[in-house]
Amino acid sequence: MTGNVSLSHAVNETGFTQAELADAVNTYLWNRGHEGTVSDRTVRNWLTGRTRWPHARQREALTALFGRSAGELGFVAPACRQSDTNEGEQPVRRRDFVTAAAGTAAAAPLITARPSMVGSSDVIRLREGLSDLVQLDQSQGGHGELEQLALSGAKRTLELRDQAATQRIRRRLFAIAADYTGIAAWSALDAHRLDHTQTHLARALHLAGMARDPVALFQVWNMYAMLCRQRHDFHQAADSTDAALATTITRRDPMFASLAHARAAINHTHLRDRPAALRALGRAEDALGRAEGSNFARPNWIAFYGPGELSAITAVVMNATGDPDQAEAASHQALSRIPDALRRNRAMATTQLALAQLRQGDIGQACATADTVFGLLPDQALPGRLRSRLDHFQRALTTSAPGSKTSRQWSDRYRLERSRT
Structure with missing residues (x-):
């Protein structure tokens, strides 16, 4: 036959x-x-x-x-x-x-x-577009063009949902639209456009719910926690992290659980609960150990997270809890592990290293380290979150060494770099 x-x-x-x-x-x-x-x-x-x-x-x-x-x-x-x-x-x-x-x-x-039907091959092509935007974010950070490209991708995806060949394909289209909208939210968050972030996240949460996609839900709650921290609403940030931890993907894949625990550590730091922050870091490290070597299929947006990023988050916690020597060690470890292609992430970790050196009284070395940030992102605008960290470094520098020549020189350089953005 x-x-x-x-x-x-x-x-x-x-x-x-x-x-x-x-x-x-x-x-x-x-x-x-x-x-x-x-x-x-x-x-x-x-x-x-x-x-x-x-x-x-x-x-x-x-x-x-x-x-x-x-x-x-x-x-x-x-x-x-x-x-x-x-x-x-x-x-x-x-x-x-x-x-x-x-x-x-x-x-x-x-x-x-008969209208043309949308099937699995169309879903694959749409996901390839997501990968292109993630690479753009990794090389340039969040910016207005990336935000608009992501929103356009979400719009195109949703226009296809009534042509879905099956209900399963329709849900996958909702999930892809949620991912595109999530990228738009992330771009706005990284650019420190918080009102835009809020709007995009509300839309992404609706789409993720329609898709019944736990990964998309995790991504939205993870970004909600980051948004709330930028707005200094630390209790709301903790609630959002709890929601991320409650998604089913954290039970299935320890990589997502590790990222959620790492975010929780930062929340505990801002709430001045150092023991809880250290426990959360321990859980993040344990979960990451279980995730390494596993063969889960994961979205490419989470590729930034690994041992290097966890070390960078550890540096943030240690700087905030008054352990600058441990923060410096964690920052060096982060920079030895974060891939060179993730330039924005390396710039963020370098700023934490400079802050740790400053808090140990090594003003000259701190300014020299902070200077290298500008070389990591040449000829492009500094993302808003990075500018916020550099602003924090400058304030700490002015407090530690008011009127010093080194402090004035670095401040002049920073004002020049900011004027180009």
Whole structure:
């Protein structure tokens, strides 16, 4: 028994899995008031040629989904029925042609009115667009152009949802739209455009809920925690981190759990609970150890997180809790581990290193270290979050060494760099 090559080609072109094709046919039948009983096994029988002539309603659904007749899809009517079938189809097609020519579009054949269907291959292409934006963020940081590109991607994705071949594809489109909107929110957050961040996150949360996607939900709550910290609403930041920890992805993948615990450590620091912050760092390290070597499929936006980023977060906690020597050690460790391509992340870690050196009284070395930040992001605007950290360093420098030549020289350099943004 040979397989149905024509149907196999049509399925491959649209990117359907067997389960998705079964869902699509059943959805078509349900929408027309019929019972949908197509299963993976039914589709497999079509593909293998075991079923050579599906039920009439199933043939109608397949014709609508692929825009091809049953014969073009490789199906063959039993010999005893071919003549009856051909004779029965001709008058209908003639009537459709005459009526359509008279202007009655409703009588046109279903195949000509079929909209293009969105399947797995379209989902893959849309996700490739997400990867491009993540790379742009990693090289340049958050900025207005990235924010607008992400919002455009979300808009294009949502325009396709009514053409989804299955309900599963529709949910995946909602998830991709949530991811695009999340990138827009992240870009606004990194640029310190907090009102824009709030608006985008509210939209992303709605889309993630529609998608029922725990990864998208985690991303939104993670960014909500960061937004609340930038607004100095530390209790709300803690609540958002708790929501991130409660998503199902943190139970399935320790990488997400580690990131959430690391964010919780920063929240505890701002709430002046050093023991809780240290416990959270310990949990983050334990979870990261379990995550290393695992083969989970993860979105590329979380690729920034690893041992280097956890060391950088440790430096933030140690600087804030009055342990500048440990903060310096953690910063050096972070810079030895953060990939060179993540220039913004390296610049943030370098600023923490400069602050740790300043708090140990080494003013000259601190200013020299802070100077290297500008070389990490040459000829481009400093992201808003980085400017905020450098502002913090400058205030600490002015307090530690008011009026010193080194302090004045660095402040002049910083004002010059800021004027270019």
